[in-house]
Amino acid sequence: MRPITLVFLCVALLDLCACSRTSETLYKESGYAMGSLVEFTIYGIDEPRAKAAVAAAQKDLGFLHGNFDPWHPGSLARMNSLFALDGRFTAATSVLPLLARSTELSQRSGGLFNPAIGKLIHLWGFQNDDPPPKGPPPASEQLAAVLAQQPRMSDLHVYGVEIQSSNPAVVLDFGGIAQGYAADVLIEGFKLAGIHNAIVNISGDVRVMGSHGGQPWRIGIHNPRGTGVLASIEMKGDESIVTSGDYERFYMYEGKRYHHILDPRSGLPSQRAASATVIDAEAVVADAAATALMVAGVKDWHAVAKAMGIKSAMLVDDAGRVYMDPATARRIHFEVDPPPPVVLSEPL
């Protein structure tokens, strides 16, 4: 090969790579909003419109976060302090739709997804990101005292825009559902803005819409044991995928891992799975179900998923074994070599 042609060939190929990247109308923006990592991916519209839509979405997200944060002054904090008093009061209307979804999903999960246990979360200190909790874990008497009061979503009674709690122990913490709900809201906002192909990723909770120029979106699923990506899945149309895992927020105390997904029955971090992944049309459903399946664990997940109307789910246990239904197994593509052992369930 003659040298000048080598240079031309190299330059031509490099240009080809560069061109194919820039000619795509894919717009990606990521950043930090309200303490969580948010990523927007938009396909098929020009950059100024995509930028404007993302700016609007960031604003919406800030509003939602302010409304759903139970631990700082705001709508939900006010409601939580009023639940402790016996009486009807006017609820924050921005919270009511999420409250209604939470109550319904909590019921269907048999109480395994329970946003009324804010008191337990507070005892563990998982409401704090900055600084994160270090342990020691709370005393069992403290946990038992809260468990004895049995805070549940059914303790809340909604009358139009008014609300009353029949249990003073109810403290709402929407940590297991708010991000999924927000992802759905932001996608609806994109639709109104004329965007039909997008991904909203809020702290790892992924909601997709449309496609990547006719190709499905390819989503990587984090490996709860080991590193990087465990598997990938192709998604198209209105779909979302949410994973709850014991790696997301935890502390080590005397060699033991204490993570943020609490079993409402024991008041302790759930121990029956390392992660639970749920695929559903709505991210709000997937988010609540992922929390519930994480608590249910590898023995009971199937029954809970059925009760919640979930059609696709995958769990990973402490040893790295993967549990899933056959439909999910057909869609999942493992990205680790060798692939992990799989335990297939009955169809969902």
Next chain:
Amino acid sequence: MTRGDYIVLTVCVLALPALFVRYGLPGSIGTQARISVGNSVFAQVPLNRARVVRVPGALGISEIEIRDGQIRFNSSPCPGQQCVHSGWAKRGGEFIACVPNRVSISVLGQGAGGDYYDSINF
């Protein structure tokens, strides 16, 4: 042709598949990663040259290691250490972030396929 000729040819023919595995076809592997601090780009680094990058974030220095086409957080001043536990990333679209220190790594895809992953569920 001598025996030596056959040896040379065999070595070359055997070396080619290894070279394809090592370097890949043009545009088949995500070879660059973008390191960001907050919402701005700190550096864009190739993944086939081993090195350690020290990135100043909100809390302190995040140490990022690049080796064998992969990239990871080596150490971080954050309390949770989730970024360090995330391990290696290598394919276009993979993403690791240290939220407390505001340092993030995204692997960039190359070629017509773009990123291998469009988003990461974690």
Next chain:
Amino acid sequence: MNSTPTTHVSLTTTRADHRVAWLAALAITIHIMESALPSPLPGVKPGLANVVTIVVLWRYGWAAAAWVTGLRVLAGSLLLGTFLSPTFVLSLCGAVGALLALAPALWMTRALPGWAPGPMGWSVVAAWAHMVGQFWVAYALFIPHEGLFHLLPILLAVSLVFGVASGAVADVVIKRLEAATA
């Protein structure tokens, strides 16, 4: 010595010098003819001047091969108008790479008769070393982009094919020459 300002310089040339000059002229001719040929693949040329290097190495040793190659690169670039351009630098580094790789190959052939590579092996070694030399300088001086490495396997695969081709030609030429001078 007289006091006139004109100085008469006479160069004494040996038979070996003449031989190098003739062979270099042949290599340059092939080099230039090849640069006018349309490429079989976009950006790929066979490098037939390699044949001359191999034949010279076989018959007259490494020093003669180095002279012929060096003159070919220099005069070829002057005639094509690429002297001191990037093309020239790439060409030079390829040639240096090939000659450096051929030195141990020649030593092996002399030290291990029967087991060491002949013209075919040399040609392949030279083709790869030429490519690696060019590639290294292209990366170091002109395109320090890591994406370049993705091209290396393809470039080496193609140069292996052409190395075998010129090795076969060199083999035939050497056999004919040996038959003619025997």
